[in-house]
Amino acid sequence: MRFRNLVISFFLFLLLIYPLKAHSSGLTPSGVGTKALSLGGAFRGLADDWSASYWNPAGLAFQTKSEVNFSFMVLSPRPKFTPDVTFNGWGVGYKNGTKWYPTDRNFSLPSFSGFLKFPELNGLITGLAFFIPYRSSFEWDLFDPLPGYNNNIPYPGIDHKGDLTVLDFHPSVARQFMEGKLSLGAGISIQKGDFTFRKVDLVRSDFPSPYDQLEQWAWFPVDNNFEGDGWGVGANIGLLYKASPKFQIGVSVKSPVTIKLSGTRSLTVYLPNDSATASQIEPIDPVAASHLRGYTLSSSFDSETKLKLPADLGVGVAIMPYSNLTLTADINLTTWSSLKELKFTETGKDPFGNPVNYTVPFKWKDVTRFSLGLEYMPDKRLALRGGYFLDPTAAPDETLNPMFYDSGEKNGYTLGVGYQAQSFEFGYSYEFTGYKEKSLKPTEGVTPASLINLPGRYENGNHTSYFTFTYKF
Amino acid sequence: MKRKIVLPIFLVLLFYLIFSGCARRKNPLQTTVDQGGIFETSIDSSFALINNVLGDPFGRTLLVYLPPGYQDSVSKKYKYPVLILLHGFKENGSSYDHYYRIKTIADQMISSGEIQPMVIVMPDGSGRFGGSFFTNSVYADSSIFAGKYEDYVTNEIMHQTLYDFGTGVRGVNVKVNEKESTYVRITHPQVVRDTVCYQDTTRHPPCATGDSILIRYQNITRYDTITVTWIDTVTIISDSVLFQQNFGISGHGNGGYGALRIATDYPLIFGSVSVMSAPLDFELLLNLVPAFMDSNGVSPTGQGYHSINPDPDSLDRLSSLFFAMAVAFSPHEPSNSDLRTFFSLTPLGKGVDLPFDSLGDTVSVWRDNWLAADLKTRILNISSHDTSLNHLKIYIDCGDQDEFGFKDQASAFYNSLPAVVKNNTTLQIYSGYPGYPALDNSFIYDRLREVLKFHSDHFTAP
Numbered sequence: 001m002r003f004r005n006l007v008i009s010f011f012l013f014l015l016l017i018y019p020l021k022a023h024s025s026g027l028t029p030s031g032v033g034t035k036a037l038s039l040g041g042a043f044r045g046l047a048d049d050w051s052a053s054y055w056n057p058a059g060l061a062f063q064t065k066s067e068v069n070f071s072f073m074v075l076s077p078r079p080k081f082t083p084d085v086t087f088n089g090w091g092v093g094y095k096n097g098t099k100w101y102p103t104d105r106n107f108s109l110p111s112f113s114g115f116l117k118f119p120e121l122n123g124l125i126t127g128l129a130f131f132i133p134y135r136s137s138f139e140w141d142l143f144d145p146l147p148g149y150n151n152n153i154p155y156p157g158i159d160h161k162g163d164l165t166v167l168d169f170h171p172s173v174a175r176q177f178m179e180g181k182l183s184l185g186a187g188i189s190i191q192k193g194d195f196t197f198r199k200v201d202l203v204r205s206d207f208p209s210p211y212d213q214l215e216q217w218a219w220f221p222v223d224n225n226f227e228g229d230g231w232g233v234g235a236n237i238g239l240l241y242k243a244s245p246k247f248q249i250g251v252s253v254k255s256p257v258t259i260k261l262s263g264t265r266s267l268t269v270y271l272p273n274d275s276a277t278a279s280q281i282e283p284i285d286p287v288a289a290s291h292l293r294g295y296t297l298s299s300s301f302d303s304e305t306k307l308k309l310p311a312d313l314g315v316g317v318a319i320m321p322y323s324n325l326t327l328t329a330d331i332n333l334t335t336w337s338s339l340k341e342l343k344f345t346e347t348g349k350d351p352f353g354n355p356v357n358y359t360v361p362f363k364w365k366d367v368t369r370f371s372l373g374l375e376y377m378p379d380k381r382l383a384l385r386g387g388y389f390l391d392p393t394a395a396p397d398e399t400l401n402p403m404f405y406d407s408g409e410k411n412g413y414t415l416g417v418g419y420q421a422q423s424f425e426f427g428y429s430y431e432f433t434g435y436k437e438k439s440l441k442p443t444e445g446v447t448p449a450s451l452i453n454l455p456g457r458y459e460n461g462n463h464t465s466y467f468t469f470t471y472k473f
Numbered sequence: 474m475k476r477k478i479v480l481p482i483f484l485v486l487l488f489y490l491i492f493s494g495c496a497r498r499k500n501p502l503q504t505t506v507d508q509g510g511i512f513e514t515s516i517d518s519s520f521a522l523i524n525n526v527l528g529d530p531f532g533r534t535l536l537v538y539l540p541p542g543y544q545d546s547v548s549k550k551y552k553y554p555v556l557i558l559l560h561g562f563k564e565n566g567s568s569y570d571h572y573y574r575i576k577t578i579a580d581q582m583i584s585s586g587e588i589q590p591m592v593i594v595m596p597d598g599s600g601r602f603g604g605s606f607f608t609n610s611v612y613a614d615s616s617i618f619a620g621k622y623e624d625y626v627t628n629e630i631m632h633q634t635l636y637d638f639g640t641g642v643r644g645v646n647v648k649v650n651e652k653e654s655t656y657v658r659i660t661h662p663q664v665v666r667d668t669v670c671y672q673d674t675t676r677h678p679p680c681a682t683g684d685s686i687l688i689r690y691q692n693i694t695r696y697d698t699i700t701v702t703w704i705d706t707v708t709i710i711s712d713s714v715l716f717q718q719n720f721g722i723s724g725h726g727n728g729g730y731g732a733l734r735i736a737t738d739y740p741l742i743f744g745s746v747s748v749m750s751a752p753l754d755f756e757l758l759l760n761l762v763p764a765f766m767d768s769n770g771v772s773p774t775g776q777g778y779h780s781i782n783p784d785p786d787s788l789d790r791l792s793s794l795f796f797a798m799a800v801a802f803s804p805h806e807p808s809n810s811d812l813r814t815f816f817s818l819t820p821l822g823k824g825v826d827l828p829f830d831s832l833g834d835t836v837s838v839w840r841d842n843w844l845a846a847d848l849k850t851r852i853l854n855i856s857s858h859d860t861s862l863n864h865l866k867i868y869i870d871c872g873d874q875d876e877f878g879f880k881d882q883a884s885a886f887y888n889s890l891p892a893v894v895k896n897n898t899t900l901q902i903y904s905g906y907p908g909y910p911a912l913d914n915s916f917i918y919d920r921l922r923e924v925l926k927f928h929s930d931h932f933t934a935p
Contacts, residue, residue, distance in 0.1 A: 088905060088906040100500055146918070148572065210913075214914065214917075215915060218909050276571070447906060448909075449908060
């Protein structure tokens with residue numbers, strides 16, 4: 001009877017949270033820890049391994065031993081992008097109509113942790129984890145000047161790039177209360193961020209009439225490239241309550257983190273070459289004529305910006321109807337609305353001598369993610385796991401681009417296995433994340449100079465493999 | 474036992490999933506584009522342009538686009554359709570190559586199968602005043618003023634194209650010297666009146682290798698002499714349908730006017746004509762007269778009219794356009810003592826008449842010369858029994874913010890077409906986008922693709 005009530009409660013909980021949909025993604029892998037990922041990220045209510053420091057630090061308090069851990073994630077994003085960057089149907093150099101891949105790479109994301117358990121201090125546990133909560137890197141060749149532009153120096157092959165790596169050094173502490181029914185945990189996020197942003201800016205050419213009408217020379221392509229890094233600090237706290245041996249609930253909160261990025265932004269204009277026309281323009285406008293000589297104009301300057309990473313609030317439950325079966329469900333809200341824009345503080349001039357004033361709008365939205373997990377243990381050493389999550393996109397159409405590929409609602413499917421041998425534990429998980437395809441039409445009224453998003457067809461699927469080795473002592 | 478089965482299956486599945494996502498994908502390889510070529514030749518001394526009073530050169534270069542495979546096909550029967558492409562105002566014969574990359578466009582479209590291989594001939598009709606409109610600029614007695622550019626295109630260019638580049642009408646087999654020709658140079662009676670073979674100054678039909686051929690054109694007093702080579706001789710073929718299926722003419726701006734004028738003057742030769750942003754209704758051009766006056770500082774009472782310097786370097790584009798049209802259509806007759814609208818263009822006092830006086834009112838030149846040259850007026854004057862244009866396929870386009878009002882002119886011309894011709898006509902008005910409006914020179918690179926496709930569709934299939 002009790003079991004039936006538990007199952008009913010579980011599904012009522014699902015019905016309650018499903019309409020909220022949910023998510024968290026944006027720039028993140030699905031999380032850390034093989035067990036957590038195997039369960040689709042539905043781990044806040046269970047939180048019974050080292051990755052609790054990421055999901056819900058309160059769960060650390062129920063670790064029975066001290067441990068060290070090494071994990072290794074291989075992330076293989078498989079995006080495709082078919083540009084449709086046109087203006088009232090006219091192209092300006094984007095390689096429209098063809099499906100393009102970024103430079104395919106498998107990202108290796110290691111994580112480490114070590115925790116010391118003090119049973120004599122009400123289960124106090126403390127330690128340090130290192131993981132990579134944000135990793136996104138896509139570089140594309142999507143643009144070439146129009147035929148006839150005739151630049152002497154080839155435009156860069158990689159012309160669009162978004163690359164973000166955030167490392168999190170994460171000391172945590174947790175302990176039990178209420179005779180082991182309740183635990184509280186907290187951690188500090190000391191985050192190091194590296195960020196690269198590269199795109200094509202198009203600047204209206206300055207040729208006099210009628211040369212300004214020649215479409216191949218209508219726009220100067222500018223290679224706009226920012227590279228910077230910086231640090232930020234945040235924290236997370238969590239609570240885990242074991243209502244019964246068969247039901248527990250966890251709540252966790254992560255604070256937002258602002259990483260102050262310092263670096264350099266460079267602008268390089270690739271100019272066309274036509275000496276005959278330059279000679280004709282020279283008497284009328286010598287400056288414009290100089291822009292037909294085929295060389296590049298460059299400037300670079302110190303640049304700073306603030307990358308505002310989101311807060312996260314999550315609730316999860318775990319139900320153990322049998323001793324060898326665990327069901328989990330989570331819902332969490334990630335406040336990606338913090339990422340409104342990247343406003344760069346700079347004191348430089350662009351290659352034409354104008355003061356720079358640059359902002360990259362993101363206008364991302366808060367997202368709520370919904371996760372489900374299941375673990376079945378055929379025996380005490382072996383665990384088989386599966387999970388699912390539904391994760392909407394944070395990026396609105398008006399700023400969507402393939403440099404930060406969060407193009408559509410994601411459905412994640414996970415499988416995993418864990419095996420214990422005396423003091424050692426091995427874990428593996430595989431996750432496939434399918435993105436809902438999106439076809440984004442060009443926005444009416446947008447000019448090449450005011451282009452923010454990149455219209456086109458977005459398709460994606462991520463493969464993630466995760467290995468974990470743990471030694472308990 | 475159960476575990477022994479489940480675990481291996483689970484692991485195999487996992488490892489498959491691990492490695493299925495890791496392979497590096499190749500981006501689409503650049504499509505291989507077969508390369509044609511731009512061939513430059515010249516007419517060293519055009520009989521249609523020689524002795525023009527403006528001193529414009531009578532030796533002209535001629536650019537010809539030769540499609541991929543052309544060189545391989547010279548000794549074979551295959552011949553190519555011909556598109557004559559006339560340049561815009563203040564441009565010259567090399568503009569389509571230099572600015573609009575006709576070779577890049579044609580190579581790509583031919584390689585992708587969007588158009589059939591064709592020869593594209595780009596004559597130079599430039600003049601000191603910005604453009605010839607590819608018309609015969611002559612005095613009333615037909616003597617040359619700025620040059621007989623229409624004759625230059627239809628006689629000299631057409632024939633030289635057929636000759637030097639071996640373009641011809643496909644599907645024609647001609648017997649020469651009792652053998653079926655493997656390669657025939659042909660021409661049309663509207664272009665060449667006759668050819669006569671000579672050997673040692675003796676007329677010597679039929680032609681034989683080593684003979685000289687005298688070519689007499691229809692409209693110009695020119696006699697070209699060539700030597701018969703292994704590739705036989707010149708054959709005049711009167712089958713106009715064959716020509717119409719293989720000859721098209723196109724142009725932009727002043728070349729667009731010229732293309733339509735030539736196509737309607739030579740309907741036996743041309744089967745398709747395309748016109749990009751061109752003056753097709755001169756009556757609507759008169760709407761721009763106030764702007765002309767303003768930009769040249771002419772007061773409402775007419776003061777300043779005669780102070781206008783017609784030198785194109787001192788004029789804006791609109792004013793240059795009016796003077797270029799005056800050069801093309803209304804040379805001032807030396808015997809005409811009415812100097813109200815006269816502007817001298819040469820040290821010897823040769824010049825032109827504008828079609829409006831200092832108050833902006835039209836004068837007799839407007840009626841006698843400009844309206845006579847106006848394509849809409851000419852179309853409206855076609856007899857209802859005249860079916861000579863019924864075969865002609867016409868494409869007209871224009872940007873919606875053309876600064877010379879060509880959009881309204883294109884629509885007016887289109888609406889004036891006889892029903893049968895109208896049915897064969899496509900009119901496209903296109904828009905630009907904020908920051909890059911569709912003016913008269915905008916988007917030519919893209920419009921050329923439409924033009925090539927249009928003509929390719931109307932050339933007979935290879």
